[in-house]
Amino acid sequence: MIPGVPLQDFLLLSAALFCVGLYGVVTRRNAVGVLMGLELMFNAANINLVAFNTYLHAGALSGQMFTLFTITIAAAEATVGLALVVSIFRARRSVRLEHVDLLKG
């Protein structure tokens, strides 16, 4: 808990970070950029978890523990995601998402 900084500030930061991440996910043409946007969104959630834990249940550590889990899972997700991107690149010589529309109806 940082004295003088209310919970809302953390939440605003988290929301801003989430929005930046989401913007990246939706607009980036490069698959790697999309993955980076996803990481931002993860981190926005993490900030939320830690902030809520600190301000609402100061004695407990579950928020922090959850965050550690999320970081681990995000690392795994990034691994899989990057592997997919590499595989797509090998197959199609491109990592631009508009070139990957095989499921078009």
Next chain:
Amino acid sequence: MTFSTATWIVPLLPLSGFLFNFLFGRGDRRVVPRVALAAVGCALALSLVLAVQVLGDPAPKVDSIPWLSVSNQVFGHFTINVGTLLDPLSAMMLVVVCLVSFLVHLYSLGYMDDEPGLARFFMYLGLFTFSMLGLVVSPNLFQMYIFWELVGLCSYLLIGFYTSKPEANQACKKAFVVNRVGDLGMFLGILFLTYYLGTSDFGQIAAHIGQWPLFGPAWLPLGAVALLLFCGAVGKSAQFPLHVWLPDAMEGPTPVSALIHAATMVAAGVFMVARVYAVFDAALLSSVNAPMVVACVGGFTSLFAATIACTQFDIKRVLAYSTLSQLGYMVLALGVGGLGVTAGAFHLFTHAFFKALLFLGAGSAIHAVHSNDLRAMGGLRRKMPITGITFLVGCLAISGVWPFAGFFSKDMILAALKEAHLMTLYAVAVGVAFLTAFYMFRLYFLAFEGPSPEHGHAHESPWTMTLPLLVLAALSSAAGFASLDYNGRSFGSYIRFDRGPTLSSDWGRAQSLALAHPDAVGDYRKATALWEAQAPAPAAMAMVPAGESRAFVLDYRVAVPATLVGLAGILLAFGVYRLKWVDPAKVAAALGPVYTTVYNKYYVDEFYRWMIDHVYYVLSGAIAWFDRHVVDGVMNGLALVMQAAGGALRRLQTGRVQAYALAMLGGILLLLGALKVLAP
């Protein structure tokens, strides 16, 4: 070995012969006929033993095993059995079927000698004999229906035996389809009867039929059920208006016409009505007088067919119309009830012999001159004396001349009609007796007497063909005496219908119960509970004492006129066709349109053809149009809508992950907005 075991074996013998020929016969022209003949011969021997046993102990013996068991809310517990029923009626039919079948097998050895499909023919004959024997020993309606259809199938196969003859192919299809019309009614009748009485066993039906007002639904009088059953008999026994198949069935080989379309299968309708006569008798108490309808159909058919028989020139067709007429006689007798049931069964018995004789004799003549046309025959008696003399015996028997078999059975029918005071039908029957004598002797004089056209090769048939003729001639001469009284025993003391002593009281009780408890009517379980809850009323209202003997007593007031008209018919035929009093062609010309109408069989076939072309096809055309355009149209329309919708919606599926993510975002925002508005 008990009675019932032996009764199982009789039908199984021809079946085993058929199966042996089918599996191992390999179409061998010497093996197959002999196996078939031996199988039928064994069946004949066994059925004669059984008949002697039944003469000593006429009580019905049933031996059956459960086949299908139904247990549900509606029926309670209901079982369909298969098995055998041995009583005087089935014993008589066993002997008649086995005997005629055996003689026809023997005859066919000679008649079909140069036929390439000989083995196939004998296999069909064996299958038919099995089916017919299974039919006559059936203890319940369901088994009877199964065999009823089997004999229909065999009839189809044998009518169409000459597969290269287009007329035969047409005729077998016609026979099958026309029979289906009647069988549909019969099947409905069986279902109604079984559903509402909870049983299809003949003994049980007779015992429970008096309870119909309570067990049957109010909208279905018993007479209607009886008439539905009668539909089957109308089809199988070729009564008007379903008679059209039988004359065409003459396209089959002549031995088949003798066995199936004269002596046995066509009598199955008469047999079936006699078997369930309790239903027809009880129907007298209901609002539909089914026996009267039966009598009128029979009487009409006998007169109708007899007039046609006078004009035909195809020897087999004359005999076919004669069969129609005689079957009509039997049905007429059955409709009278009482003595009539005995008389109908007795006429069935004697007719089987003399009509088989006439057909086999006609076959012998056809075999000799290679033509069915009476105008191509003539003077055959001198060339083939055995055929000629036995044919004459058959003609005398069917004309009702004493002491031949037809005299006794025809007289019994007339006596039954007189006893029932049905004077119009009595007059019809006497008229038919005259016509019968006339057309049979017309046939005889045209074919066997007079000058012979050039057919020098005509000669007597081999012994395999003449022996059956001699045996049948002997039976046609002697069978009538079975109706006379021998120490209180006669044909009529064995085969008769006695109204059960409780029928009327049961009917009355059931009616009063039905009035008091309308909710239970037609509900088998409720009705049974009600019926059993009430103590049975004393059986005091017996109408006919059980066990009354029905020996044939010669009534001169019936016998003399009947014999006189028979002799008059013979004399007329003799005068016209032998002494040439008048030229038949001139008579025909003088009668003009009347003769043409009769000669063309009253245009019934043409009428049916017209109905099919102008009514049936138009109706089915309309239905086909509805099916093609409305039913199919709805389905095709649905499919088109689905296709179009899919085509439009598939554009949403861009394959771009980011577009989906954006859509998800939009969705979430929408949901959040909705939450904000709805639940602030």
